[in-house]
Amino acid sequence: MIATSCKNKEELQKNYEKMIQRYEALKSEGLKLDMSRGKPSKLQLDLVSDMLGVLVDHAQCIVDGCDSRNYGELAGLKCAREYWAELLGCKPSQTFVGGNASLNLMYDVISKAYTHGLTDSPRPWCREEKVKFLCPAPGYDRHFRITQSFGFELIAVEMTPDGPDMDTVERLVQDPAVKGIWCVPKYSNPQGYTYSEDTVNRFANLKPAAPDFTIMWDNAYCIHEFVGEFEPFPDIISLCEAAGRPNMVYEFASTSKVTFPGAGISVMATSEANIAYQTKLLGVQTISYDKVNQLRHVRYLKDKAHTLELMKKHAAIMAPKFEMVVRMLKEELSGQNIAQWHTPKGGYFVCVAAMPGTAKRTLELCKEAGVTMTEAGATHPYGIDPQDSMIRIAPSLPPIAELEKAMQVFCTCLQLAAWEKMLQD
Ligand SMILES: Cc1ncc(COP(=O)(O)O)c(C=O)c1O
Numbered sequence: 001m002i003a004t005s006c007k008n009k010e011e012l013q014k015n016y017e018k019m020i021q022r023y024e025a026l027k028s029e030g031l032k033l034d035m036s037r038g039k040p041s042k043l044q045l046d047l048v049s050d051m052l053g054v055l056v057d058h059a060q061c062i063v064d065g066c067d068s069r070n071y072g073e074l075a076g077l078k079c080a081r082e083y084w085a086e087l088l089g090c091k092p093s094q095t096f097v098g099g100n101a102s103l104n105l106m107y108d109v110i111s112k113a114y115t116h117g118l119t120d121s122p123r124p125w126c127r128e129e130k131v132k133f134l135c136p137a138p139g140y141d142r143h144f145r146i147t148q149s150f151g152f153e154l155i156a157v158e159m160t161p162d163g164p165d166m167d168t169v170e171r172l173v174q175d176p177a178v179k180g181i182w183c184v185p186k187y188s189n190p191q192g193y194t195y196s197e198d199t200v201n202r203f204a205n206l207k208p209a210a211p212d213f214t215i216m217w218d219n220a221y222c223i224h225e226f227v228g229e230f231e232p233f234p235d236i237i238s239l240c241e242a243a244g245r246p247n248m249v250y251e252f253a254s255t256s257k258v259t260f261p262g263a264g265i266s267v268m269a270t271s272e273a274n275i276a277y278q279t280k281l282l283g284v285q286t287i288s289y290d291k292v293n294q295l296r297h298v299r300y301l302k303d304k305a306h307t308l309e310l311m312k313k314h315a316a317i318m319a320p321k322f323e324m325v326v327r328m329l330k331e332e333l334s335g336q337n338i339a340q341w342h343t344p345k346g347g348y349f350v351c352v353a354a355m356p357g358t359a360k361r362t363l364e365l366c367k368e369a370g371v372t373m374t375e376a377g378a379t380h381p382y383g384i385d386p387q388d389s390m391i392r393i394a395p396s397l398p399p400i401a402e403l404e405k406a407m408q409v410f411c412t413c414l415q416l417a418a419w420e421k422m423l424q425d
Pocket of ligand 1: 038100101102103104140184189218220253254255256261262266
């Protein structure tokens with residue numbers, strides 16, 4: 001339980017008044033700072049902009065006998081499928097290389113399930129009286145919004161440092177109306193947790209009541225270490241196959257935070273049967289994806305080893321920002337019992353669990369002082385954090401000096417909100 005370390009209310013009141021002065025001083029600076037979304041910084045975009053110079057020669061556009069400039073190869077260029085297979089540790093035949101965003105492929109899988117059904121059950125989800133979807137929370141708001149937009153009931157599952165609470169997941173999947181779960185297995189958004197081996201194995205060995213239960217395995221941060229070496233991760237596709245449910249999982253990734261967000265390439269990796277099924281359905285909505293961009297990416301990124309080298313350069317830009325965020329959280333907030341956080345080694349976020357009942361107020365104060373953050377509640381299904389506690393910090397975009405100022409504002413606001421509440425209570 002959170003309690004004040006101040007000896008008495010008077011002392012708390014004095015500290016609060018001092019903090020108000022600090023807040024007013026920061027506010028008068030007329031700041032306009034943004035820590036709301038996980039976007040790479042300009043430095044990171046500049047780092048990879050040589051890619052724009054690849055494919056200048058007509059002859060370079062032809063690969064393995066295929067002209068990337070023309071229609072065809074709906075599941076992606078052979079070299080692009082090989083590239084992703086090496087990165088994810090699966091087979092090229094288990095990959096489908098799409099367009100500029102993995103979120104699109106995720107949306108499509110849910111949408112096809114809704115309108116046409118999935119490989120193991122052609123009964124479309126729209127025919128079900130109720131579809132429920134598991135949402136590990138805190139989690140990624142855009143995942144939750146996809147399943148909310150189809151009218152599914154979203155069920156929050158608590159996140160632990162080892163991944164979603166698997167006892168709860170195993171219990172909930174006994175309900176045939178539960179059709180799937182969102183997962184970010186490595187450097188989860190927003191807490192930066194990596195699922196333990198046990199969690200991954202329990203996922204692969206799930207025995208859900210619904211035959212078309214689907215694990216949406218969004219491996220968005222699979223190569224995004226900013227501290228230490230690349231950490232290998234298990235291939236969920238072969239694990240599900242070995243456990244006897246090869247069609248239960250769809251894995252996703254993209255180069256959004258390797259090259260250009262919104263102008264990268266994406267992948268869906270799953271069983272060959274699922275690839276065949278989805279390719280048929282996707283072939284109705286498009287003739288082929290942007291293979292010129294696929295080839296540009298493969299020529300530039302080359303292979304896994306070369307890509308991991310590039311990720312080290314991203315890490316050199318990212319690490320000081322995360323260090324600063326964590327250092328400021330420690331300096332300003334530790335020992336007061338008003339906030340907790342995990343120090344991630346990769347991904348794009350730091351998640352602060354503020355004193356329950358103070359997240360909204362903290363962000364309201366930040367906004368008034370010119371600092372934009374991801375809305376309180378965004379980390380939970382329906383945008384409602386029942387504890388009003390989780391706050392996502394996205395340190396990647398601002399230059400370090402701006403980030404330091406934004407963190408000063410944030411820590412000031414969080415303390416103000418906590419002390420305000422303690423004084424009221
Ligand atoms: C977990 C997660 N998945 C997916 C995305 C978006 O990926 P894409 O640009 O490939 O759609 C993000 C972006 O922040 C993310 O955090």
